[in-house]
Amino acid sequence: MIRTTPVRPTPWDGQPYSIKRHGVTITNCDSEPVQTPGCVQAHGAMLVLRPADLTVLQASENTDRLLGHRADTLLNKSVQVAIGSDGEARLKAFFATEPTDRNPLYAFTLPPRNDVPPLDVTAHTVDGVAVVEFEATGRTEAGEPDYYALVKKTVTRLQSAKTLQQFCDLTSDEFRTLTGLDRVVIYKFHADGHGEVFAESKRADLDPWLGLHYPAGDIPEPAREVFKQIWVRPTPDVAGELAELVPLTNPDTGRPLTMTHCALRGASVMYTEYLENMKVTAGLTMPIRRDGELWGLIACHHYAGPKHVPYQVRAACEFLAQVVSLQYQAAEEREHLVYRLKLDGTHQQLLAQAARDGGLASMTEGRPNLLDGMAAGGAALYHHDRWWRVGTTPSDAQLDALGEWLNDRPEFASPTRPLYATDSLAQQCPPAAAFTDVASGLVAVPLSRLNRNWMLWFRPETIQTVNWGGNPHEKPTVPGPHGPRLTPRRSFELFQESVRGRSLPWLAVELDAVARLRMLVMELVVSRAERLADLNADLTHSNEQLDAFNYVASHDLKEPLRGIHKYAHQLLEDAVIVDQDHRRKLSGMMRLALRMDSLLDSLLHFSRVGRVALATEWTDLNEVVAESIEMVDARRSEGPPEIVVPRPLPHALCDRVWCREIFVNLLSNALKYNDKPQKRVEVGFIAPDEDHSRSGCPEGSAGHTIYYMRDNGIGIPARHFEQIFKMFKRLHGRDDYGGGTGAGLTIVQKLIERHHGRVWLDSTVAEGTTFYFTLQGRVGT
């Protein structure tokens, strides 16, 4: 990787960078080109070759000491000059067969010549050049330890770790055994970039660093970037010399060499000074990575002078670091297995409960609820346009504002895991400072994108003491050739700081459980919508079946009825039948057939009243009453009745046609069941603000206009008040009072119910009856 040109002008502008020349001019660690340092650590030597013919393009300035030839004498010569024809042949074969791109591999060991000791040769290619590194061999006459067996045992031990802490403790122990360095720490990065010594293995006499925190600046951004690309970084001699490349840039391309993958890559002055301030004399660092992100570092430090870790050991470390990267998540999962099972179990119960109740209210109000799984102080759900809260949470108004703020969080744009979690909400959302006591920590997931429905958990502030390894706010500078320059901190004395506005951090296992719960809730919502659609389909089906029944009632039952009537009629017309008794029975048969016909008609009408959609509109009831009088044909009956409307009726929200049927039915009953010489009917209303008490209105009807129809008819005994509304129930003989099917009041009641109204009555036998009703039509129902 080539670093982009720093934005700020640098002292080495216009000329290639070299730590040796410019290293002490750095004023900002984040701009140092650590991947193109121009220098190697002088304990080894480097040749940069043109891959096609293995001609030397660049050489480190220390080749005379290590390879027996001055750098300038090697340039433009075949590599054979430096390593002999045998070496050249092996190198050629090596590049031809090995996967060397950005992948340094051990090629062979160069045998000792004259006063030059045997050297391990590692080689790789990068950006179109071949890079060959030489360093003292780790191979001895006695043979090497079996690194494979060693690493295998280590891996087995790591897999048995029950907690992440145990896993990291083991890791630090194993690396110390493997490398022989004095101290190994597992350095864990926090979300804000600062780090913490999470595990440590050390020589007994050294001061412990375990639990100490270090500011983010201690490991600058460029260094972190490198650790996302390499698996091992040796610094065998912190105080060692640097050897510059000759020339500094590739003569073919004019570009500096990318040394990211080189074991010999020269270390930044800031880094070596930092280590020196800590009295560290040699170091070896490996990354712990997760999904390409840096989780932490395995940092090995030595205090007793230079410590060269040979290639084979570094390869073992590299392999082990990869194993650790893969396994630490598993260790973390093992640690939280019980918690995870409890969380998932509770969340399953929540879901089952919500599915049973048909709503999410039980998630905050039921047992269990959202707080029984997660370790949190409070939880809230925004659903059906309101907050449902449980435990200690911010107020509704604060939640509203928080919901607004959450809407703009970029985390929710993720299609796979829209989840936001923080342990210091007020730092990112300043208004939340008002409720750090209940919600310093927040986990938020959306239940829908459009309706802005949220599921939230809160954690209270926990005042924590952080033990810093040295004051993190100290930014020491020393005078340099270009003004004051930043230097690493010199003091690593314990510096205690208490942190406010922060909750205990959310665990990965908790966030995973939240993400899963969210999926389950969304599935439930979707399946409820499907169920509703199914129910609607069922309902449509039922209505169709009812229609089919009507059909049977009207056709299949009426057809035989027509036949019966016809034969009775024909027999009666037949002159042969003269017996009066027989003729009376035949007439009866015809009458019954007709009666059954009208019962069927009423039944059909009643079922239609129940099913047909209302066309609700504001209707002038005065017109409706006038039409009803017309239809009942009251004016033409003998002894015309007196129909009084004391004051104009209001407009009502109702279906005009069905409403007319209510009045027609009541009116015809009022006239039919009346034996007074002067029949009188009064149609009126009681406005919502008038006294309802005398109407005996049922609950829920006060506050609505009550309509009434009062007659001076025969009256109804109170014990029959309920029966009169029953289908086909008649209080009088079949043919008394003009006959009828006994469906009129049943239909009236049904029609009023369809208008969400109530009907009731008051009556005194022989004096008259008053029917009351309300109409609470709704627009479009």
Add this chain to the structure above:
Amino acid sequence: MPVTRQTPFVLVIVEDSDEDFDTVQEAVDRAGFPVEVFRAATGGDGLTVLRAQAPNRPTLVPMDLNTCGIDGREALAAIKVDPALKCVPVVVLSTSANPKDIGFCYAAGANAYHVKPVRHPDHVRVLVDLLTYWMSRAVLPSGERTADEK
């Protein structure tokens, strides 16, 4: 009084109930027109009879809706999309007063819809009225085929 006619009117009656068919006969007799009656007990038979009688220009098809097999609804729809038959007036006679049925029949091209009364004399009167109307008042399509029938 009906006009004397050399060729009788041709009635194709679709009716599965013997009682109801008998009532139609009674009404035909009472109406007093020269009529040749063909009966089909199902809508499907009705179509067959109608196609066979097409050259005789059937006057009217009184059609019951609910028959077994291909019912009156299907037969009505088939008649009204058949270029050779669609000019023949079809009057529906049904027990059903269901607005859905009434709507369907008119939409399918029925020329009238009648609900059969249960009261026998009423039933006969409805039939006599409709026969009289179609045979003496209505102007029936002529023997010439219209352009769109070709």
